[in-house]
Amino acid sequence: MTARSTTTDPVRDSIVAAMDRLLAGTPLRSSGRLSISQLAIEAGVKRWHLTHQHLDLKELFQARVKAQDSTPAAFSKKLSERDELKRKYDELRQHCADLEERLRVYAAAINLLSLENAALSGREAGARVIPLPRSPEAPDSTSE
Template identity: 35%
Template sequence: MTRRGEDPVERDLLVTALIRTLRGETSVSSGRVSSKAIASEAGLPRTSLTHKHRDLNELVRLVKELDKKARNNQSEEVNSLRTQNAELQALVDTLAAQVTLASMRLRDSTSHRPKLVAGPSHDEESRW
């Protein structure tokens, strides 16, 4: 019987399972970073990770925590970008309305100008 944490085959299986999970290449587990999922991916009972290889279990816990923080940061960034997008869309709408109004004013101002009417051409005068 090996001492707690000294089974190199189990350690290799657990580390390999953790790496596969982090790469998104899981074949057995849910793909989540958890003690249960990593042990399942390694083909071992969860207790081998939580009781025998506590250092690896702590590593899994830290990775899970970092992953959660990263997702929260991404969520905050997405919300910030959505807010910026809404502000820019409002600006685009305002500018489009101003361009439309300016175009209508220009069209109205050119329609009220007196039109230059050309007098009779020389050919018409010579016919009379």
């Protein structure tokens, strides 16, 4: 069911053509969502043309959307792409959080080693050295 115009109104013709494309799931300019705003974008007209000037086409579009009762393939594809991108974004955020935690651990280890190095290098000048505690897994350098 199409609403072909018998007039020569280019706005009306572009709205009807956009309506047919959206309902067929082949949008050219819009996201493919079945809404009045997206219909206006698809038609390349201001939204007020649908809400104030061509109310019959707005109502026809809404009725056809309700009768179709499904999401166009083009829009559902964009939704699935969005879901995939969101999943990848969440994975990247978790990866970054893991890297930041690892960076904190490395920074603490480097700080500890630099303090220990400073304390050990002070031994040459007769300074008293207090060894820093090491974890049991760390190799003992005094056993060599």
